[in-house]
Amino acid sequence: MVLRALLLLLLLAGPAAAQDAAGHGGPIRAVAATGDVAISAGFDGSAIVWRRADGKALSVLRFHDGAVNALAVIPGGGFATGGADGRIALWHGGDAPMRVLTGHDGPVAALAASGERIASAAWDGTARVWAADGTVRVLGGHVGNVNGVAFAPGGAVVTAGYDATLRIWPPAGAARVVQLPAPQNAVVVAPDGGIVAGGADGMLRFVNREGGIDAELEIDTVPLTALALSPDGAHLAVASLGGTAVVIERTRRRIVTVLHAAERPLWAVAFAPDGTELLTGGAAGVLRSWDIASGRPTRAFGSPGLTGVQPAQDRGAQIFRACAICHALSPDGGNRAGPTLHGVFGRQAGSVPGYPYSDALRHSGIVWGADTIARLFELGPQSYTPGTKMPEQVIASPEDRRALLDFLRDAAR
Template sequence: MRLAAVALSLILAPLLAAGGASAEMRGHGGPVRALAVAPAGDVAVSGSFDSRAIVWDLEREAAAQVLRLHDDAVNAVAILPDGGIVTGGADGRIAFWRQGEADPVRVESAHAAPIAGLSVSPDGATLASAGWDGIVRLTPLPDGEARVLEGHAGQVNAVAFGPDGGLVSAGYDATLRIWGGEGEPARVIQLPTPLNALAIAPDGTIATGGADGVVRLLAADGALIAEIETQPLPIIALALSPDGTRLAAATIRGSVAIIDVAARDVLFTLVGPGLPVWSAAFARDGETLYTGGGDAMVRAWDARTGEPSSGPILEAAEDPLARFAGSRGAEVFRACAACHTLSASEGERAGPTLAGIFGRRIGTAQGYDYSPALVAMDIVWTPQTVAALFEHGPTAYTPGSKMPEQRILAAEDRRALVDFLAEATR
């Protein structure tokens, strides 16, 4: 599965609790990649690897609307000042929605690769999008000719507007870029690690995090203010409280450091079931933090104390791989478990069930909506073809499929995986 800027591949799942905080809310059929809370605090939006976005009524703690358009994961969401919603997908498209309407009011083919981040300017006039095609795109609102900002060498993983309307982007090339006006060169700040996440405080302080687990705070001009060590784990999401005093830094292993921005120090660390946390957002009052992770739920936390807002931490869903404890192949498969089940009784998730996979022609599992490119391929799944898929990666081996890029470089791990699948999918 995808990881925004580290050379790992995973992805996760749902969903969202409500304003003051209580039980989790479920609804997605695949990993949740993005989360945004409206300034009024009554609505939230989540985006998922299941290619859908869900609008949540936080007062009722219920789904108010499901948005369907994208052909691939919804990696980024944003809420406009007028209450409109924007979704950005791995299909490179941006869709604009009005709450309560089933179809988008506008769709733009914005990027030639997955969109990883969205940000709305303070005046509500411009949408910035970060793409894995190496560009930042500025889309006028409500309409107009877009402008493209080039310079990153590789994936752009995050983008954010500052309080003065200035734009900052962060990329896999380990650079932070502070963009000037049209025709002006960007100020480039080289950092020591690939960057995954970005947030800007009301006073203009820039926070960024990446593969080395360090949160770096910079002034609006790019001058380094502080380096704050969280854990030696890749940071994959950042969220600032509305007043900019607290910063949440979420990691690939599920811990979330709550940082006092003024003190430049970690106050405490939220610890869940140990699965990645891909998205985080503060409530309007800054007292509740929502986190979406790989345990198929979003938890609400008291951002002042670090305690779960709904009482004791709920147990994670039963581990479907528990009966394979000690199997190296099962551990390799964990990266796939968010999207694929092993038995027909479990049904499908973001991807088709793998039950009976060996001997099955590609694109033929009943009930799953495959991409046309996959259906047209002449591949039968065998231990050899499955191993080849992960040796070369989906982009090369099954081009045009919805499967995110993932390779297993070690031959012994590929052998362990196919041996495991032969046993577990009979």
């Protein structure tokens, strides 16, 4: 059984460190499940292996410099993590990776595994296929971030990019390019070769192996963030920036379950091995398991960090709830997954002591104030501060941006 060897090694390694027992210190970015364990990866730079039966943390793994954005279960045992530092770590038990893959010049956004091959998608505009013998195939052609990658039957690889294209790469030779109406954030490929892509326009698109678009299905009015296939390929799970999580009967393109996660955004979904449960992770930093038949939660793994924010009826405070998992406001709050916001007005971007900023932010020349903070959320971090570690999020309403600024002026002093 997949990961049987990993589970044995983790059980022998002992429990997670006490300070990590509560779970992630920031939003969860990726989730996976296999055998008797679940795995979550977070913006706090850690990956946590949980025992699914009782939610106990078996191991907390820290290696990446920055957020851990991607997970992939490796057939035959182990799993891979991909980080904002551009590295891919292969884990087979213990508290250090067995092997580290380097070569990307930007954050790794997605991983996939098939046999002895691992595929990675990154914000350096490339995807890569890593073979067990050490050879690497670089898949170049996307313009901008490559956000999704999946293996297809027969050895092909499918990539999804911010340039609004899917690219179907045969085992050798050039890719077939499928132009879509919107940037793409995720892609999966079913055992029968059917491709499903999740777009920034909230639409699912069903693409056949020849590259034709067979159907479209609207899931949300905001970007879709993650896709997952059930083990048999019959069902598809979808998560969105707005907190929507649904399970779809793939071939009939019919929604069968809506999960009321009450969490914005949701960043990750994964099916349990038997296909009856779904795992989700997002802004709250808590891994949750759901019964697919009923749509009800069955277990929470870990607990959210203290935010120090009591939203009450203040609109700005309500908006800040999505920020509070990563950012403290009080003088003694310190740095979390993101730097403290205490004293943020008038501060040079990238200047909080002790926080590992990206080079892009440290050299941006931005001074945080009402205009620059408003612009950050009007355009989104990836447009306003390219190369930042901050997860993509936009506050479209000018009134909501003003409410957040009014709240921060008082709360962050």
